[in-house]
Amino acid sequence: MTPLADDFAAPDDATVRARWTALVEKTLKGQSFDEALTVRTPDGLTIQPLYTAKDGAMVARDLRARDADRPWDLRMQMAHADPERAGKDILIDLQNGAASVLLAVDPTGAEGVAIGSADDMAKALDKVLIDLAPVALDAGYLGPKAADWLGAVAKAAPNAPMAFHMDPLTAFAESGASPGPIESHIFNAATVGARLATTYAKASLFLATGRAVHEAGGSNTEELAMMTASALAYAKALVRSGLSMEEAFGRITLGVSLDAEYFTGVAKVRAARAIWARLTQACGVSVPAIIEARSSGRMLTRMDAWTNLLRLTSAGFAGAVGGADVVVLGAFTDAIGLPTTFARRQARNTQLVLMEESHLGRVADPAGGSWYLDSLTDQLARAAWSGFQAIEGAGGIVKALETALIADAVATTRASQEAAFADKSRKILGVTVFPNADDKAAEVEVVDPSAFAVEGPDPRLPGPDSACPALTPIRFAAAFEGA
Numbered sequence: 001m002t003p004l005a006d007d008f009a010a011p012d013d014a015t016v017r018a019r020w021t022a023l024v025e026k027t028l029k030g031q032s033f034d035e036a037l038t039v040r041t042p043d044g045l046t047i048q049p050l051y052t053a054k055d056g057a058m059v060a061r062d063l064r065a066r067d068a069d070r071p072w073d074l075r076m077q078m079a080h081a082d083p084e085r086a087g088k089d090i091l092i093d094l095q096n097g098a099a100s101v102l103l104a105v106d107p108t109g110a111e112g113v114a115i116g117s118a119d120d121m122a123k124a125l126d127k128v129l130i131d132l133a134p135v136a137l138d139a140g141y142l143g144p145k146a147a148d149w150l151g152a153v154a155k156a157a158p159n160a161p162m163a164f165h166m167d168p169l170t171a172f173a174e175s176g177a178s179p180g181p182i183e184s185h186i187f188n189a190a191t192v193g194a195r196l197a198t199t200y201a202k203a204s205l206f207l208a209t210g211r212a213v214h215e216a217g218g219s220n221t222e223e224l225a226m227m228t229a230s231a232l233a234y235a236k237a238l239v240r241s242g243l244s245m246e247e248a249f250g251r252i253t254l255g256v257s258l259d260a261e262y263f264t265g266v267a268k269v270r271a272a273r274a275i276w277a278r279l280t281q282a283c284g285v286s287v288p289a290i291i292e293a294r295s296s297g298r299m300l301t302r303m304d305a306w307t308n309l310l311r312l313t314s315a316g317f318a319g320a321v322g323g324a325d326v327v328v329l330g331a332f333t334d335a336i337g338l339p340t341t342f343a344r345r346q347a348r349n350t351q352l353v354l355m356e357e358s359h360l361g362r363v364a365d366p367a368g369g370s371w372y373l374d375s376l377t378d379q380l381a382r383a384a385w386s387g388f389q390a391i392e393g394a395g396g397i398v399k400a401l402e403t404a405l406i407a408d409a410v411a412t413t414r415a416s417q418e419a420a421f422a423d424k425s426r427k428i429l430g431v432t433v434f435p436n437a438d439d440k441a442a443e444v445e446v447v448d449p450s451a452f453a454v455e456g457p458d459p460r461l462p463g464p465d466s467a468c469p470a471l472t473p474i475r476f477a478a479a480f481e482g483a
Contacts, residue, residue, distance in 0.1 A: 016052055024049075041264065042413050043219040045379045051371035057378035060274050061368045062323045064288075070099065071361020072319070073326040074351045075136065075292070077102040080338060080445070081109030081452040083123040089344065090124070094133050096345070097352045101128070102328055105139035105146045107456025109449030112138065116456035121149040130154045136163035136204075136292075136326075140171040141178065141185060141459035144192040147205075151196050158199055163253060163292075165207040166193060169230045173212035173401055176470030180461030182398055188461060190237035197243065197251060204290065206234040209255025213406065215298050216471035217414025220268050220380055225387030226406060227254060228275050229397035235283070249280050249287040256324070258315035259296040264376070265318025266367050269293060271380035273323065278385065292326040293319035300335040301477040304430030305442045308332035313350050320360040321367055327351060335475060337444030398466075407469035414474065421476050431477045 021033070028036055037049040048055065066072075076093040078101055080086045090101050103124065104112030115121050125135060130153070139146035143166035154160050168185035172178045178185055193205035208231035210223030231252055238248035256272050258265040269291060276289035295315040300308050309332045319327040331339030331347045339347070354360050367373040387409075391400040400406050420426040427433045 017050065020050055041219070042417055043221040043380065043383055045221075045376070045383065047372075047376065051375060053371065055375050056371040057374045059270065059368070059374045059377045059381075060277055061365045062270070062273055063364045064323075066361050066364065068362055069356075071355065072324055073099045073134070074348070074355065075100045075102050075326050075328045076344070076348060077104065077138075077328055077330060078124075079104040079112045081112075081114050081447050081449040083113055083115060083120050083452070084126075086113045086124045087126045087128070089341075090128060092341070093344065093348060094128070097348050098133075100134040100136060100326070102136045102138060105137060105142060107142075107454050109447075109452045109454075114449070114452040114454050115146070115149070116454035118149040118152040120454060121146070122153050125150075125153055129157075130162065131157035131160040134161045134163060137165045138167075139165075141168060142456065143167060143171075144189050145457050145459070147189075147192055147196060151200065154200070159202055160200065161202040161204075162200060163204040163207070164193065164196065165253065166205060167207045167209065167230075167255075169233065169397060169401075170207075170209060170212050172398075172466065172468060173226075173406070173471045174215075174473070176468055178466045179459050180465060181463040182466040184461040184463055185459075186233060186237050186398075187240065190234070190241040193251065194238060194241035194243055197247070203251070204253045205238065205251040206231075207253050207255050207292070208234055209257075209292075211255055211257050211294065212471040212473075213410055214257035214296060215473040216410050217298065217417055217474050217476075218410040218471075219413045220264060221383040221387055222406070222409055222413060223257060224268065224272060224275060224380065224384035225391060226397065227256070227272065228279060228384065228388040229391040229400065231276070232279065232283075232392075233397050245283055246285040246287060249283070249285055252290075253326075254289055254291045256291055256293045256319075257296050258293050258318045259299040260311040260314040262314040262318040262321075263373065264380075265293075265315060266322040267373055267376040267380055269319060269322025269324050270365075270367060270373075270377040271384060274377065274381045275384055275388075278381075290326075291324045292328065293322070293324035294328040295330045297330065297334060297473060298475050300330070300332075300475060301428060301431050301481065302335045303477065303481050304436040304439050305333055305336060307430040308335070309346060309350070310429070312347070313354070316351050316354050317360065320354050323365060333442045333444050335477075336442060338447055340443050340445055343442070343444075401468040402466065404469045407471060410471060417476065418479065421479070428477050428480065431480050 039047040076098040106112035107116035147164035166189040210226035214223045235248040331343040
């Protein structure tokens with residue numbers, strides 16, 4: 001049998017591009033090809049309308065064998081102020097498809113569960129089998145204390161794959177101040193982490209992320225650069241606390257933020273893994289990256305909040321196809337208030353559909369071999385690495401935050417993106433285009449955090465406070481919603 005392809009000549013790249021360009025130019029009617037069809041990202045990268053083999057790039061591929069039934073960890077975030085109510089919601093999530101929980105800790109109850117002691121932590125995690133359902137924390141400057149509380153609750157499960165997620169650098173970047181020297185907070189967290197590591201062999205100690213940059217309006221490469229610099233700072237602190245270089249890197253989780261631009265999100269997760277490989281190689285170790293991808297808060301809208309379901313689905317798709325180990329999708333009502341039971345169910349089921357019906361995890365590195373995505377991954381990784389080098393050249397992540405190196409870059413990028421939304425060259429569905437005149441407000445939980453507030457420990461450490469320009473979270477839609 002003669003293959004059908006034998007009837008066609010094999011065109012070279014130049015022939016393909018020339019023919020395609022000739023056809024396209026007829027439809028442009030005098031418009032510039034570059035202006036009409038190429039796109040510039042907020043990172044300053046160029047996306048072409050056509051990619052051929054010559055545009056491909058050599059990108060390290062993630063070819064791990066993934067569990068066909070559970071290819072990634074479906075993690076649900078919990079921030080209800082009442083620990084007992086939070087505990088009930090956690091059990092519902094775990095019984096209905098979630099694999100782990102992300103527990104936001106805030107003794108005041110304003111930004112998380114009102115937890116101020118090991119007893120409060122035990123209330124929130126009552127009946128949770130921590131060795132089977134991993135618990136991750138988000139506790140800001142209380143990270144070391146919260147890690148000890150979680151350790152106390154999990155004392156009967158030394159093999160529990162917990163994620164203490166200590167991350168004082170993100171707390172510093174978002175607040176613009178630290179209670180005591182930020183360097184002391186980093187070293188204190190590393191000391192606590194090294195101690196806990198002796199008991200909990202599978203626990204992750206630090207979360208290295210550029211989430212503060214992303215949520216403040218920064219670009220993908222700026223976010224990845226902060227992530228990389230934070231990872232290096234945390235690894236150095238753990239080594240100073242007695243861990244080997246290999247174990248130090250092995251106890252760090254990378255955090256990546258994902259918005260509704262799913263192609264860029266896929267490339268960003270892959271770029272994070274490539275950057276990690278280069279960083280660990282430069283430090284003389286070989287440790288696989290563990291990546292937690294969280295959905296973006298800045299992309300969410302209050303107007304026509306139902307469209308957030310589409311945005312969150314795109315973010316989840318990007319995390320799954322990009323190869324994230326953990327995916328955390330917020331609720332579609334997060335821009336309005338605390339999610340109801342229905343909103344939490346939607347957050348779970350979005351991932352379950354992607355996992356169990358769309359089967360996104362059944363192919364290893366599905367983006368690999370795409371000239372477009374390989375090229376974009378390579379561009380992001382190279383640009384982020386240059387940003388990381390600039391941070392290190394300025395004296396490291398702490399100095400780069402204190403001297404406004406990072407804040408100034410983010411401010412410029414944010415202003416550019418806000419201008420693009422203002423002139424509608426970038427659009428926000430349901431807000432700047434196709435607003436829904438019959439918009440039905442989504443329901444949210446109404447809670448008085450002060451009713452559950454508890455006395456928490458003082459996170460202050462000896463010495464003068466550190467300060468930096470705060471990377472304040474934004475929502476791009478807020479400028480058009482009167483919020």
